[in-house]
Amino acid sequence: MTQWLVLAAAIAVEVFATLGLRASEGFRKKAWIAPVVLGYLASFYGLWLTLRLGMPVGIAYGVWTACGVALVAVIARYVFRDPLTWKMIIGIGLIVAGVLTIELAGVVH
Template sequence: MWWALVGAILAEVFATLSLRASDGFRKRVWFGPILAGYLVSFYLLWVSLALGMPVGIAYGVWTACGVALVAIIARVVFADPLTPKMMAGIALIVAGVLTIETAGVAR
């Protein structure tokens, strides 16, 4: 089930970065990658849930990893800002997801 979640995260990051590259859909060539990325992402998220992953853990990991990866990759690819406060926020998101995951596993 983790392989499906990792795939869902990577597809969502690809789709979101494609959305950024589309420049508000002014560059229509990005519509296909955006649509395909989000469809694959939701399908793989569904697969991970169907295989028994708790929704709180799946969604938390999916969104947190997506936020962190998009922020970091967008900094490199698009020169988007990534301030120390933003990096601290990413660290807090990761810490929160790890807390939720370890609490869910401990039950």
């Protein structure tokens, strides 16, 4: 259970860093540089710690990326007014379904 909590924290920090990257407008807003860099470093540390705690890399990375994509797309829709079309929502659903398939297959072994 600890590895899932660490992974959730890593995902949350990665989402913050990615949204910060968007907010920085290509690092034209210098105040975002440190939060973005520190956020990505902390996120990778959390992913590394998740792997060290025993979660298989295919599961950890799949969940990390799928959740990151989905959360960034949804949050950016409301914070930055980025587009979020039905096709994008279906794509996010397919990503999540793929990750769940990998996770469920990993449980069998």
